[in-house]
Amino acid sequence: xxxxxxxxxxxxxxxxxxxxxxxxxxxxxxxxxxxxxxxxxxxxxxxxxxxxxxxxxxxxxxxxxxxxxxxxxxxxxxxxxxxxxxxxxxxxxxxxxxxxxxxxxxxxxxxxxxxxxxxxxxxxxxxxxxxxxxxxxxxxxxxxxxxxxxxxxxxxxxxxxxxxxxxxxxxxxxxxxxxxxxxxxxxxxxxxxxxxxxxxxxxxxxxxxxxxxxxxxxxxxxxxxxxxxxxxxxxxxxxxxxxxxxxxxxxxxxxxxxxxxxxxxxxxxxxxxxxxxxxxxxxxxxxxxxxxxxxxxxxxxxxxxxxxxxxxxxxxxxxxxxxxxxxxxxxxxxxxxxxxxxxxxxxxxxxxx
Amino acid sequence: xxxxxxxxxxxxxxxxxxxxxxxxxxxxxxxxxxxxxxxxxxxxxxxxxxxxxxxxxxxxxxxxxxxxxxxxxxxxxxxxxxxxxxxxxxxxxxxxxxxxxxxxxxxxxxxxxxxxxxxxxxxxxxxxxxxxxxxxxxxxxxxxxxxxxxxxxxxxxxxxxxxxxxxxxxxxxxxxxxxxxxxxxxxxxxxxxxxxxxxxxxxxxxxxxxxxxxxxxxxxxxxxxxxxxxxxxxxxxxxxxxxxxxxxxxxxxxxxxxxxxxxxxxxxxxxxxxxxxxxxxxxxxxxxxxxxxxxxxxxxxxxxxxxxxxxxxxxxxxxxxxxxxxxxxxxxxxxxxxxxxxxxxxxxxxxxx
Numbered sequence: 254x255x256x257x258x259x260x261x262x263x264x265x266x267x268x269x270x271x272x273x274x275x276x277x278x279x280x281x282x283x284x285x286x287x288x289x290x291x292x293x294x295x296x297x298x299x300x301x302x303x304x305x306x307x308x309x310x311x312x313x314x315x316x317x318x319x320x321x322x323x324x325x326x327x328x329x330x331x332x333x334x335x336x337x338x339x340x341x342x343x344x345x346x347x348x349x350x351x352x353x354x355x356x357x358x359x360x361x362x363x364x365x366x367x368x369x370x371x372x373x374x375x376x377x378x379x380x381x382x383x384x385x386x387x388x389x390x391x392x393x394x395x396x397x398x399x400x401x402x403x404x405x406x407x408x409x410x411x412x413x414x415x416x417x418x419x420x421x422x423x424x425x426x427x428x429x430x431x432x433x434x435x436x437x438x439x440x441x442x443x444x445x446x447x448x449x450x451x452x453x454x455x456x457x458x459x460x461x462x463x464x465x466x467x468x469x470x471x472x473x474x475x476x477x478x479x480x481x482x483x484x485x486x487x488x489x490x491x492x493x494x495x496x497x498x499x500x501x502x503x504x505x506x507x508x509x510x511x512x513x514x515x516x517x518x519x520x521x522x523x524x525x526x527x528x529x530x531x532x533x534x535x536x537x538x539x540x541x542x543x544x545x546x547x548x549x550x551x552x553x554x555x556x557x558x559x560x561x562x563x564x565x566x567x568x569x570x571x572x573x574x575x576x577x578x579x580x581x582x583x584x585x586x587x588x589x590x591x592x593x594x595x596x597x598x599x600x601x602x603x604x605x606x
Numbered sequence: 607x608x609x610x611x612x613x614x615x616x617x618x619x620x621x622x623x624x625x626x627x628x629x630x631x632x633x634x635x636x637x638x639x640x641x642x643x644x645x646x647x648x649x650x651x652x653x654x655x656x657x658x659x660x661x662x663x664x665x666x667x668x669x670x671x672x673x674x675x676x677x678x679x680x681x682x683x684x685x686x687x688x689x690x691x692x693x694x695x696x697x698x699x700x701x702x703x704x705x706x707x708x709x710x711x712x713x714x715x716x717x718x719x720x721x722x723x724x725x726x727x728x729x730x731x732x733x734x735x736x737x738x739x740x741x742x743x744x745x746x747x748x749x750x751x752x753x754x755x756x757x758x759x760x761x762x763x764x765x766x767x768x769x770x771x772x773x774x775x776x777x778x779x780x781x782x783x784x785x786x787x788x789x790x791x792x793x794x795x796x797x798x799x800x801x802x803x804x805x806x807x808x809x810x811x812x813x814x815x816x817x818x819x820x821x822x823x824x825x826x827x828x829x830x831x832x833x834x835x836x837x838x839x840x841x842x843x844x845x846x847x848x849x850x851x852x853x854x855x856x857x858x859x860x861x862x863x864x865x866x867x868x869x870x871x872x873x874x875x876x877x878x879x880x881x882x883x884x885x886x887x888x889x890x891x892x893x894x895x896x897x898x899x900x901x902x903x904x905x906x907x908x909x910x911x912x913x914x915x916x917x918x919x920x921x922x923x924x925x926x927x928x929x930x931x932x933x934x935x936x937x938x939x940x941x942x943x944x945x946x947x948x949x950x951x952x953x954x955x956x957x958x959x
């Protein structure tokens with residue numbers, strides 16, 4: 254079967270021929286439909302994040318997949334089920350986090366991430382997975398199921414942010430999403446139901462397809478070149494919830510100033526080292542005197558995937574049509590890795606249901 | 607009646623003669639037993655925190671009180687009830703936070719704080735309070751009831767920290783209290799039941815009475831001059847819970863490095879402005895990749911006071927004997943405001959039950 258992988262020493266993905274995997278006990282065999290591409294894939298390709306599986310000279314890419322079960326192999330699944338795989342897998346030996354269904358909370362060294370770190374991903378015509386790591390999708394989501402994994406990332410971040418505010422009555426009205434990449438836009442769409450006023454940060458000029466989507470979602474576009482994050486409270490309003498998806502380290506700290514009293518910032522970016530000055534006294538004081546919180550969030554588990562299935566199913570067609578700027582077959586898979594200002598979200602298509 | 611107050615323009619407290627207050631509808635009249643002194647009192651005296659009541663040339667000090675109801679005035683209380691007052695009061699006009707019993711979550715301008723900001727405190731022979739802001743104490747706590755308010759601060763911080771970890775299974779084992787002042791020591795004692803291993807940060811040499819208490823509580827004393835907060839994970843162990851009670855702004859950021867994966871830091875200090883360098887990229891990344899959280903916490907509400915009553919009642923005698931280094935009558939009240947290395951916790955005594 255064909256797979257899209259990065260070989261050691263190379264910095265572009267290529268197609269490899271690999272044997273079709275055989276499911277072992279507890280695993281099902283899945284025929285891949287589509288696999289999305291995101292910033293993490295670009296980092297894996299560039300070698301700045303993740304790592305090859307032990308003893309392998311390549312890593313198969315892809316962690317945002319949707320497929321169809323072709324061999325349930327004695328698991329509770331049925332042939333024809335549309336499924337989305339979660340990303341983290343047990344390394345050698347189990348651990349408590351996997352045992353209780355919370356691999357997203359496992360610390361470094363206690364997991365592999367398929368397509369990212371230590372395990373092959375889903376960008377191949379077939380893949381196997383333990384059934385416990387496959388989440389059911391309605392058949393209608395066969396085409397857009399590759400959005401479930403990124404949506405699950407947001408579901409977890411929202412869950413943890415809300416949990417942090419659960420000790421008191423919190424009725425948030427305003428939310429500010431930092432980043433107009435595909436995850437930021439997806440999050441703005443997902444937050445529409447639960448917030449009265451939405452804002453989304455970018456640094457692009459109009460006309461721009463991401464700003465068009467922000468407008469269409471009735472969110473306010475905030476240009477960080479005109480209104481930095483730490484000035485948004487004065488320029489617009491203090492934000493009950495901030496969702497950081499830029500990976501720009503100063504945003505993690507400016508978030509504290511953007512928040513309304515009792516607000517919470519969910520941080521999702523993974524920046525490199527960067528030393529800079531902050532008014533640490535003012536930030537510390539502001540966190541305390543206004544009961545603010547910051548929660549870091551990475552990865553997601555089956556519970557978040559299940560919620561994400563519902564969230565993706567509820568997205569309006571105009572939105573997903575605008576968000577997904579390209580779905581490419583194996584004959585032109587390279588285009589799925591384009592990363593210019595007209596590209597928002599892409600996927601590689603391996604087959605149809 | 608006699609009251610201990612700071613007059614505008616003065617920087618030491620003095621005794622004033624004031625009329626005994628008359629309870630209005632909904633208020634009870636309370637005869638004061640004891641009122642504790644803490645760092646906030648010293649800040650109010652120095653003029654660096656809080657403010658005078660409108661139109662007054664002085665502020666009566668004291669926000670850590672215990673007293674006996676002498677005139678229930680038609681409220682549900684009974685004469686002889688031992689009570690502890692909460693600190694925040696409605697300013698002119700009500701607001702939602704007070705209406706739902708969460709004045710601790712009100713933003714600036716939406717509350718007065720008795721003895722601190724905009725309202726007279728409890729350091730007088732009698733005080734009045736709306737009954738809804740008086741928390742019952744068992745009579746046995748008549749002498750130590752002044753510890754309930756500081757304990758309630760810790761109850762709230764713990765509640766918010768635990769809430770932030772409630773979206774997953776969190777079984778914390780190690781806790782690190784930053785600060786060996788009276789609040790830090792009280793917190794170490796309160797955490798003994800729920801953590802296997804406790805650490806407490808200070809910067810003093812042995813022999814020292816606070817270090818003796820830390821030893822006696824089976825906690826590990828961490829000297830910040832030898833082991834800075836950001837090195838405690840390597841020197842001892844990563845901490846599931848960090849409680850910051852130093853008001854030293856760098857600690858808010860170093861807490862992120864001290865935390866174990868999935869850990870939470872509760873911040874309680876209120877530092878002044880202070881600009882310094884941080885490796886913001888590393889801190890941001892660490893928050894995200896290890897699902898860490900920071901929660902700021904200020905003040906406390908009736909729910910936290912009620913829990914604090916139980917916590918204070920459970921403190922061993924040896925601990926409260928060592929913690930409370932002095933209780934002084936009005937004839938020597940100045941000694942309650944001493945702030946040297948042999949002083950841990952003091953109170954002014956206005957009367958006995």
